[in-house]
Amino acid sequence: MKKISLFFALMLSFLAQAQYQISENEVTRIETELASDAMEGRGMFTPGIERASTFIENEFKRIGLTxxxxxxxYRQDFLIKGKKANNxxxxxxxxxxxxxxxxFSGHYDHLGMKTSGKDTIFNGANDDASGITAVITLAEYFKKKNDNxxxxxxxxxxxxxxxGYGSSFFSNAINADQVVAMFNIEMIGTESKWGRxxxxxxxxxRSDFGTILQKNLVGSGFNFYQDPYPQEQLFYRSDNARLxxxxxxxxTISTSKMDVEPNYHKVSDEVNTLDMNNMTEIxxxxxxxxxxxxxxxxTPSRVPKMKN
Known part of the structure; x- marks a missing residue:
């Protein structure tokens, strides 16, 4: 009887874990939609970025977020130079x-379209449909896990x-003292300089955030490293900067090889250039x-505040 009970206990544990797995198929589905030609490069104040916003809102609704x-x-509306925009x-x-x-954050806007050329759409598959794909799949993971x-x-x-208009507006509207940590996710679709x-x-x-993350990954075979491109000043170049x-x-968590990334801010930044399996593991x-x-x-240590 003890052996049978143990078997069923293990099966129940397995089934519970299976309820909130992050699958490559789902990652691919979301990424492909966000970086599709229909989104027209998700340029500001365009029908394409409106479609992208609606897609993300529908995903949040499907998941059951509050x-x-x-x-x-799900929209946080504001104005950019008199024009409507929204997080x-x-x-x-x-x-x-x-x-x-x-x-958990990323940015869903990108560069829009060129006026001429064989390929006119800046699909932004890596920058930053990959980050938004992570945000959506993490939201579903934690919603199903239901233990936060x-x-x-x-x-x-x-x-x-x-x-950085969206993150600036958001940061000004939230009490920063209540924010324990921010996982900003930017360009995770390609291998890092260390490989998979x-x-x-x-x-x-600047804090022990990374040390905490790595401690939780002991034995997993996955490694977080320090930013290898300090000359690029990436810490203050993405949406994490305002908070x-x-x-x-x-x-910001990233894999982008900023010195040699071949498709960065080019129309060639398309889904077929991404490693979806590695992205799922990230x-x-x-x-x-x-x-x-x-x-x-x-609780990660605080970052020294920027002096005015």
Whole structure:
């Protein structure tokens, strides 16, 4: 009887884990839609970026995310030089620490279209449909897992390519003291300089965020490294920068080889250039590495505030 009980216990454990697995098929589905020609490069103030926003909103609705604060929808509307724009935000309320926030983010805007040429669409598959794909799949993973003690906020920012407008608006509207950590995800569709099963964290040395993540990955074969491109100043060049300047341990996770990435900001940045299997493993590793932070067992040290 003991052996049978143990067998059923193991089966139940396996089935529970299977409920919230991150699959390559799902990652590919989301990535392919976001980087499709129908999105027309997701340029600001275009029908393409409106379609991208609607797609993300529908994914958040399908997953069952809650609206952010008092917003009536998943859209956080604001103006950029008099023109309407919006972030897309959904949350999973925390069970015991609802006023402590962990953010998972990326940007869904890109460069739009050229006026001439054989290929006119900047599909932005890696930059940053890959990051938004991660945000959506992580949202579904944690929603099904349903054990987060801290509130999880999933944000698709707009306006990153034109000056970080979306993340600036969001950061000004949230109490930075309540944000425990920010996982900003930017360009994870290609192998890092160390090969597969690896990524780097910008500003690694500015807090113990990366050390906590790596501790949670011991034995997994996946490694987070320090940013190997310090001359590029990446820590303050993505959507993590606004909250990092306010003292939040807000870091960007990336694999982009900034010195030799062949499709960066080119019309050739398409889905067929990405390693979907490796990208899926990176998303899984982000999910695993964040566990002690979302459970409230670990709290990253604050980043020194930027002086005015």
């Amino acid at each position: 609206y952010y604060k008092e917003l009536p929808t 897309v935000i959904g949350i999973i309320p925390g069970k015991s620490k609802p006023n402590e926030y962990v953010i 003690e801290r509130t999880l906020i999933f944000v698709a920012f707009t306006g990153e390519e034109t000056g 099963n690896s990524a780097y964290i910008t500003g690694f040395e 990092a300047a306010l003292g939040v341990p807000a870091h 998303i899984k590793s982000i999910a695993i590495s964040s566990q002690s932070i979302i459970s409230g067992d670990a």
